[in-house]
Amino acid sequence: MRIVQLRYRYRVYPDAAQRTALAQAFGCARVVFNDGLRLRQQAREAGEKYISDGDLSKRVITQAKDTEERAWLCEVSAVVLQQALADLNTAYRNYFASVTGKRKGRKVAPPRYRSRKDNRQAIRFTRNSRFKVLDNGRLRLPKIGDVPVRWSRDLPSEATSVTVIKDAADRYFASFVVTTTENETLPPVESEVGIDLGLMHFAVMSDGATVTAPKFLRRAARKLKRLQQDLSRKEKGSNRRRKAVMKVARAHARVADTRRDWQHKLSTAIIRDNQAVYVEDLAVAGLGRTRLAKSVHDAGWASFTTMLQYKAQRYGRTFARVDRYFPSTRMCSDCGRINEKMPLDVRAWHCPCGSHQDRDLNAAINIKAAGQADFNDRRAQVRPGLVPAPRSEAVTHQNAARATRSVAGIAVP
Numbered sequence: 493m494r495i496v497q498l499r500y501r502y503r504v505y506p507d508a509a510q511r512t513a514l515a516q517a518f519g520c521a522r523v524v525f526n527d528g529l530r531l532r533q534q535a536r537e538a539g540e541k542y543i544s545d546g547d548l549s550k551r552v553i554t555q556a557k558d559t560e561e562r563a564w565l566c567e568v569s570a571v572v573l574q575q576a577l578a579d580l581n582t583a584y585r586n587y588f589a590s591v592t593g594k595r596k597g598r599k600v601a602p603p604r605y606r607s608r609k610d611n612r613q614a615i616r617f618t619r620n621s622r623f624k625v626l627d628n629g630r631l632r633l634p635k636i637g638d639v640p641v642r643w644s645r646d647l648p649s650e651a652t653s654v655t656v657i658k659d660a661a662d663r664y665f666a667s668f669v670v671t672t673t674e675n676e677t678l679p680p681v682e683s684e685v686g687i688d689l690g691l692m693h694f695a696v697m698s699d700g701a702t703v704t705a706p707k708f709l710r711r712a713a714r715k716l717k718r719l720q721q722d723l724s725r726k727e728k729g730s731n732r733r734r735k736a737v738m739k740v741a742r743a744h745a746r747v748a749d750t751r752r753d754w755q756h757k758l759s760t761a762i763i764r765d766n767q768a769v770y771v772e773d774l775a776v777a778g779l780g781r782t783r784l785a786k787s788v789h790d791a792g793w794a795s796f797t798t799m800l801q802y803k804a805q806r807y808g809r810t811f812a813r814v815d816r817y818f819p820s821t822r823m824c825s826d827c828g829r830i831n832e833k834m835p836l837d838v839r840a841w842h843c844p845c846g847s848h849q850d851r852d853l854n855a856a857i858n859i860k861a862a863g864q865a866d867f868n869d870r871r872a873q874v875r876p877g878l879v880p881a882p883r884s885e886a887v888t889h890q891n892a893a894r895a896t897r898s899v900a901g902i903a904v905p
């Protein structure tokens with residue numbers, strides 16, 4: 493039996509008083525997070541040892557409440573404050589693990605201060621805060637009130653935590669984490685697939701299928717770009733500028749939602765139709781710093797491969813990222829020869845062995861072969877473990893992930 497954590501996100505509609513209470517809670521969580529960060533930074537600069545999680549909690553929550561400057565921390569749920577600090581501790585642990593090399597993949601930046609101007613404000617309630625879904629369908633949040641929820645689908649079981657989010661378009665969401673042991677393993681299928689994520693197409697599959705972002709998504713993205721240009725021409729501090737900012741935020745939220753829906757459909761279909769899925773580990777963060785950044789972030793590969801990964805775990809399929817340094821593009825998938833590097837605009841090429849290769853298809857076939865070779869020996873040892881819910885609410889900022897944060901918000905179907 494597998495234990496799986498799933499995330500369910502719903503739109504919520506707090507009234508004016510509840511919005512005020514939420515704003516206060518967002519603010520308090522931010523202050524506790526920033527106070528904790530500041531104390532640890534000061535300790536480091538003074539050459540003192542790292543402040544333990546317990547000590548920090550005492551100083552920035554328990555003792556702070558007794559001071560005049562922080563007495564108002566008493567007005568919000570204590571769990572919200574503890575969870576903000578838990579986020580800080582996680583951010584530190586990830587950073588240390590990354591620095592010492594215990595954590596693979598892209599480098600994690602040290603925690604950063606949160607700002608009231610951040611696009612996304614979030615607080616988390618755990619079960620011991622006694623949040624509750626009421627019989628009348630409202631969500632009871634301690635010290636906030638009973639908030640109306642649009643239940644777009646059923647919550648399958650009692651949630652272990654709920655994160656309340658306010659996005660840049662002033663919309664509110666409740667994101668529940670549910671732990672289930674339901675066996676959702678799909679019946680096995682024969683086919684396996686390698687996927688090349690590209691700039692020309694969103695993805696090319698080793699079976700020859702090409703995936704292009706749908707027209708409505710490209711149109712929405714173009715509209716967003718136009719609104720952003722409008723915004724840049726508005727005078728700073730003006731009323732018109734404030735209005736334009738909100739317009740951009742709304743358009744951005746729409747694009748992100750549309751892209752997420754589309755990626756959900758695509759990733760579900762790929763996992764359903766294939767027993768094993770292999771993608772190239774692009775280290776999107778690395779690419780993101782180059783001039784390709786714009787298209788990379790627009791394409792949202794990181795959120796897409798995350799979907800593939802957790803759906804594979806959830807439905808009992810194999811998912812693996814193939815080493816990023818593997819020369820998938822210039823290795824001939826027929827003879828194995830590694831050819832000269834080629835510029836991005838070369839879409840097809842001839843190998844000295846006589847075969848004619850489409851750049852992306854050849855890469856996808858190589859990714860599949862490498863993934864199978866890599867994984868076949870390990871497959872027997874793989875044990876199903878706890879599948880984490882995608883941490884779209886992780887408020888720990890990772891350097892390059894910033895621009896894609898709104899894209900990475902994942903609702904589980």
Ligand SMILES: [Zn+2]
Pocket residue numbers: 824825826827828829843844845846847
């Ligand atoms: Zn060849």
